Each structure stands twice: as structure tokens, then as C-alpha cells.
Amino acid sequence: MGALAAGSSGIWCSVSSPVVVGLLARSAADWVALDAQHGEFDRRALLEVGRTLSADGHSFAVRVARVDAADIGFALDVGASTVVVPLVDTVDDARLAVAAAHYPPTGHRSWGPLAPLWGQEAPGPEQSRTQVAVMVESALALSNVDAIAAVPGVDLLFVGPFDLALSLGTSVDDLLADADGPLSTVRRAAERAGIGVAAFAGTPERARVLGERGYDCLAVTTDTAVVAAGTETLLARS
Ligand code: 3PY
Ligand code: MG
Secondary structure, three states: OOOOOOOOEEEEEOOOOHHHHHHHHOOOOOEEEEEOOOOOOOHHHHHHHHHHHHHOOOOOEEEOOOOOHHHHHHHHHOOOOEEEEOOOOOHHHHHHHHHHHOOOOOOOOOOOOOHHHHOOOOOOHHHHHOEEEEEEOOHHHHHOHHHHHOOOOOOEEEEOHHHHHHHHOOOHHHHHHOOOOHHHHHHHHHHHHOOEEEEEOOOHHHHHHHHHOOOOOEEEEEHHHHHHHHHHHHHOOO
16 A cells, blocks of 8 residues: 555655656655655646656655645545645644545545546545555644544654754754654654654665664655765766
């Protein structure tokens, strides 16, 4: 179910080029996430890149811009197998996200004529393959984390360490250094609920520290960081 499995490494994509995302999807990464919150991915870009990835047989995640049923439905219509929903602060937010990701009778997802392009002829059992990841990235979400994790249909708690650190008035480095702090609160909530846990790392160094905190499903790097590291490596003359 979905792309974000335990022990997987992903690339977070902001640049909406089908060529670039297609190359990254063929790399050693286990998954790619298309960022429609902070990246370039508007609806047309999601459509174009989603079509390319699906045609090549890659599953992918989309981080939608907000807790919004239309955004979540569209991301799934263009073929995402995982929807990552930012700033899920309350049980109501989590319920909305889950309902938006599943057709009735489970939820309220609306069927649209784009769906058959990605093999979803009619709403049916395929909906059970949709993975719903809710981002825990605020003090409010942290205080509600057990109740959010217990919402049926929430498959994964996904920590956004940058927003979480901002909301808690700390730094990302201090947040990651705290072995018994918010990161372990979220991980333990996921364990109690029997669901997955994941986080945005952005760099291999942060991925290593997050690994020590028990997070092994990680957005290890970003498309732009891959380009920057690639140019450094390829242009180095020793
Ligand atoms: C965060 O760290 O807040 C994120 O959302 C990363 O994309
Ligand atoms: Mg965030």
C-alpha cells in the first residue's frame, strides 16, 4: 500500500519537470514526493508529471498544499498512491484528510473522469491502496498526536521538522538532538496506533540522526540538492 514504506528512502521534489522527476524516479530512491505546498507543482504540473510517472510504472506521493478535499482528490486523480497532508493539527483535520482520500462508503472522495486514465475505471477496491500520511508539524498537532494517530484511515504520521521546530520555538538541530523529546512522542504515538512513521530529513546527515530516533522512512534529500551535489561531484577534477 502506497509508496512510503518502513525502511524506504525518498526524494522530495520541488521542480515540476517530467524529465527531472522521471530521472529521479528511476534512481536508487524508493519513492519521490511532488511538493504542491512549497514546490512548483500546480494542477497542470501534477497532471503532466503524474502522467509520466504512471506511464513508466512508478508510484509516487504528492504533498498537497493544505488540508483540502479538492486538493487531495486531485492528487489521487492524477495517480498518486500516497497523499501527504501538511499541517494536520486536529482530529477533525485528520478525518477530513482520510475522508477526502477514499470513495464512499468509506469517505467522501469524488470520482472524476481523469481517474480512468490511471486505471481507476470505477471507484472500487483500489481505493484501499491509497496511503494517507498526515504531517505532524505544530505544537497543536503534537498535543493531539495520539488522537490523530488513532483516526481510522491515517496510515502514517509524517514529521515536518522545520515547521515543528518553528512552532515549538526551537531549532531543527535542537529538535533532532533531543532523544526523548517531540520526535519520540510522535514515534511512540504511531507505535501505539500500529501505523507508520516518517519524516522529512532533506540531507543524509539529518537522515542519519532521524534514523537514530527510530525514523527509517525518510525524505533523505531533495531534487535541488541532488543537482547541486551532482554538479560538485561531476565538475571536481582531482
Ligand atoms: C517541514 O519540515 O516542515 C516540512 O514540511 C518539510 O517539507
Ligand atoms: Mg512543513
